[in-house]
Amino acid sequence: MDFALVTGASGGLGEHYARYLARRGNNLIIAARSAERLGELAEELATAHGVRVEPVAVDLATAEGREQLVARAAELGHVHTLVNNAGFATVGEFADVDPARMADEITLNCVTLTLLTRALLPAMIDRRAGAVINIASTAAYQPIPTMAVYAATKAYVLSLTEALWSELRGSGVRAIAVCPGPTETGFFAAAGDDSLMSRRRTPEQVVQSTFRALHRGAPSVIDGAANSIMANLAKRLPSRLVLPVSQRVIRY
Numbered sequence: 001m002d003f004a005l006v007t008g009a010s011g012g013l014g015e016h017y018a019r020y021l022a023r024r025g026n027n028l029i030i031a032a033r034s035a036e037r038l039g040e041l042a043e044e045l046a047t048a049h050g051v052r053v054e055p056v057a058v059d060l061a062t063a064e065g066r067e068q069l070v071a072r073a074a075e076l077g078h079v080h081t082l083v084n085n086a087g088f089a090t091v092g093e094f095a096d097v098d099p100a101r102m103a104d105e106i107t108l109n110c111v112t113l114t115l116l117t118r119a120l121l122p123a124m125i126d127r128r129a130g131a132v133i134n135i136a137s138t139a140a141y142q143p144i145p146t147m148a149v150y151a152a153t154k155a156y157v158l159s160l161t162e163a164l165w166s167e168l169r170g171s172g173v174r175a176i177a178v179c180p181g182p183t184e185t186g187f188f189a190a191a192g193d194d195s196l197m198s199r200r201r202t203p204e205q206v207v208q209s210t211f212r213a214l215h216r217g218a219p220s221v222i223d224g225a226a227n228s229i230m231a232n233l234a235k236r237l238p239s240r241l242v243l244p245v246s247q248r249v250i251r252y
């Protein structure tokens with residue numbers, strides 16, 4: 001049986017990717033740590049759309065969790081679409097952040113995303129069909145003081161995914177990096193300050209931007225015109241100018 005796999009599907013953007021894919025008739029594997037929430041969502045989507053939805057409760061900041069998910073996916077069948085969405089940020093001065101949390105952030109946002117892609121991509125290439133959707137961020141476009149590790153992880157995701165997009169040309173498999181700006185999910189609360197960046201877009205808008213850009217074959221997409229202008233400006237200006245603005249902007 002064929003599946004789409006969505007990580008971080010117990011809430012926020014991942015839940016909306018799962019809802020979108022189920023509505024379009026895809027069987028799903030949904031992964032996150034919150035077993036109960038995943039179970040409820042699986043039941044709801046399976047009943048509403050007549051698809052199979054397999055919840056897999058794992059901590060993807062650990063090698064064991066990642067390996068468990070890959071093994072379960074192999075047992076279930078073939079993954080044709082991978083949405084590497086699970087991720088988190090930390091707000092705080094670099095020297096004050098708990099090093100264990102930093103390590104988890106880098107593992108989840110970068111290592112897990114890379115190794116899940118490495119595990120599932122060869123079968124997509126063999127079938128000459130599939131998609132890898134990696135959730136980066138507009139944070140990928142400039143360093144962010146007080147979210148330094150997070151912005152660096154998302155720069156990694158954008159770079160990795162655009163390189164992969166190029167390697168995959170002509171293979172029948174697509175890769176895309178999705179760069180949302182501030183979006184209304186549990187993200188800022190989980191990062192430690194829900195008052196930050198209060199002008200937010202909706203998860204539905206991000207999901208729409210994702211599939212539109214995937215279908216036109218883009219290597220990456222920034223969700224929302226204003227986010228796109230800001231990110232492209234930041235990329236072109238010297239760091240000395242961008243850094244003080246970047247440090248202030250996250251307070252609004």
Ligand SMILES: NC(=O)c1ccc[n+]([C@@H]2O[C@H](COP(=O)([O-])OP(=O)(O)OC[C@H]3O[C@@H](n4cnc5c(N)ncnc54)[C@H](OP(=O)(O)O)[C@@H]3O)[C@@H](O)[C@H]2O)c1
Nearest residue numbers: 008010011012013032033034060087137182183185186187
């Ligand atoms: N919201 C924004 O403003 C924004 C902007 C740009 C990019 N993004 C990116 O969008 C992605 C989704 O974030 P979101 O906004 O939807 O945030 P969210 O509401 O906090 O959701 C994060 C999801 O990741 C899961 N997750 C967190 N740690 C995990 C772990 N160790 N193992 C497995 N699953 C884990 C969470 O589930 P459990 O807690 O159940 O594990 C949850 O389902 C992230 O990669 C984030 O960096 C978000």
